[in-house]
Amino acid sequence: MNTETAPKKVHQGRNIKRLREMLGIKQESLAFDLGVTQSTVSDYEQKEQLEEKVLEKVSTALKVPVEAIKNMNEEATVNYINTFNDKVENSFLLNNNPINCNFNPIDKIVELYTEKEELYKQMLKDKDILIEKLSKK
Structure with missing residues (x-):
């Protein structure tokens, strides 16, 4: 089997953890928003696949689309971070002139x-x- 053409399996729990960390949200805070314990959030982050209901609750709490959790992979993460950095760098422009x-x-x-x-x-x-x-x- 050719590994280059095979779709990479998405680890939804890991994606939740990545998104949570990118947003600067602690497990305890997410647990509070979800009405569960911190260890439950930790369990979610360990699971490869999560129930649709759980994904919807987490996506609402993190304010991200469910698709982000379902489809995010390493490449998408890097693209997201690069896009975020571009926006931050561009926010220091005033009338297309850098503020120095x-x-x-x-x-x-x-x-x-x-x-x-x-x-x-x-x-x-x-x-x-x-x-x-x-x-x-």
Whole structure:
């Protein structure tokens, strides 16, 4: 049998785990949303095939289509991650121009603080000069 043309078997439990991790959701949180225990979610993630009812509940909780759980494979995961990274990189564009900060925000804060300090010193000098002038009158 030619392994290149044979369809790869999809492990639905592993797909749930991948999607859950990509979305940054812990097993405990998913279990809470499903109304089951964390160990039940762990059991789901170990099973190759899950009941349609379970798939529907999990897909609703993860806010992904049931087909994503049923059909996701390694290649689809890589494509999803690459698409996500492209969207993140493109979100840093403003009118198709990249937003490049050419200063360090910390340096800017230090600069502003130093400027404030200098202004305060100047105000104290001005106050002393004014008091001196007023005391001479």
